Amino acid sequence: MTNKKINWAATILLAIGALAVLIPLYLTITIAFKTPEELSSNLFNLPKHWMVSNFTNAIKTTNFFVALKNSIFVSFFSVILTVLTNSMVAYAIARNMDKKFYKLLYYFFVSAMFIPFPIIMLPLVRQTSTWHLDNLFGLILLYVVFNLALNTFIYVGYIRTIPVELEEAAIVDGASTWRVFWKIIFPLLGPMNATVAILSCLYAWNDFLLPLVLLSNPDMATLPLAQYIFQSQFSTNYTLAFASYLMALAPMLIVYMFSQKWIISGVMRGSIK
Structure with missing residues (x-):
C-alpha cells in the first residue's frame, strides 16, 4: 500500500x-x-x-404562516415557469449555435450573470411599478427572467451532448419541432431539470433584496422580508428573532441537504461544452 x-x-x-x-x-x-x-x-x-414557546410567539408576531404561504406560492410557480421557459430558450439556442444571431444571443444571456443587481435595481422598481407588477406575480416573473442567464449556460451545455440524430429521426417520422422537444428532448433533460428546479427554488425562497425593493404591501411579504420587518420592530428580542430565522431556514436547509448531489452533478454536466 x-x-x-x-x-x-x-x-x-x-x-x-x-x-x-x-x-x-x-x-x-x-x-x-x-x-x-x-x-x-x-x-x-x-x-x-x-x-419551545419562542417559536409559537415568533409565529404570532411575524405573521409566519402568511409569509410562508407567499414564499411557497412564489417559489412553486417560479420553479415551474423557469424550467418550462428556460429549457425551451436553451434548446433553441443550442440547436442553432452555428448561426450568428443565436450565438450572440447565448453570450448576451450568459453575460447577464456578471451584472450586479444594485445597478438595475432602481430602474427595475420604477418599471414594475409603472406596469403594476409590484406584487407576487411580478416577483415570479422577475425570478424567471433572472434565472435565465445561469440556466441557459447549463442547459445549452447539456443539450449539445444529446445526439442530433434522435431529433432527425423523429422529424423524418413526421414530428414537428414542438413535438420533438416535448416528447424527446425534455424527458432527456430530467437531471438538468432537477438541478434547475432546485437552484431556482433556493434562489426564490432565500432572496431578500428583490422582495424588499419590489413589494410595498406587508401582506405580500415573503419569509426573508418578514424576518427583516420583525427584526426592525423587535430588534432587542433576539430569542424570538432567531426562532423565526430558524423556521425560515429549516425547509430549504433540508431540501439542500438531500438534493446537493443533483445540484453539483447538474452544474458539472451543464458546463461540459
Whole structure:
C-alpha cells in the first residue's frame, strides 16, 4: 500500500470553512431555544430550559404562516415557469449555435450573470411599478427572467451532448419541432431539470433584496422580508428573532441537504461544452 500525503493546507482551509458554517448554525439553533437571561449570561452554552414557546410567539408576531404561504406560492410557480421557459430558450439556442444571431444571443444571456443587481435595481422598481407588477406575480416573473442567464449556460451545455440524430429521426417520422422537444428532448433533460428546479427554488425562497425593493404591501411579504420587518420592530428580542430565522431556514436547509448531489452533478454536466 502506498501512503498518501495529507495536504495540510487544504485540510486547514476546509476546517476553517466548515467552522465558519457550523458555528453560526449552532448559535442560531441554541439562541432560538434560550431565554433572554440565558442569552445574556453565556452565548455559547446550551439552553438550560429549551423554550419551545419562542417559536409559537415568533409565529404570532411575524405573521409566519402568511409569509410562508407567499414564499411557497412564489417559489412553486417560479420553479415551474423557469424550467418550462428556460429549457425551451436553451434548446433553441443550442440547436442553432452555428448561426450568428443565436450565438450572440447565448453570450448576451450568459453575460447577464456578471451584472450586479444594485445597478438595475432602481430602474427595475420604477418599471414594475409603472406596469403594476409590484406584487407576487411580478416577483415570479422577475425570478424567471433572472434565472435565465445561469440556466441557459447549463442547459445549452447539456443539450449539445444529446445526439442530433434522435431529433432527425423523429422529424423524418413526421414530428414537428414542438413535438420533438416535448416528447424527446425534455424527458432527456430530467437531471438538468432537477438541478434547475432546485437552484431556482433556493434562489426564490432565500432572496431578500428583490422582495424588499419590489413589494410595498406587508401582506405580500415573503419569509426573508418578514424576518427583516420583525427584526426592525423587535430588534432587542433576539430569542424570538432567531426562532423565526430558524423556521425560515429549516425547509430549504433540508431540501439542500438531500438534493446537493443533483445540484453539483447538474452544474458539472451543464458546463461540459
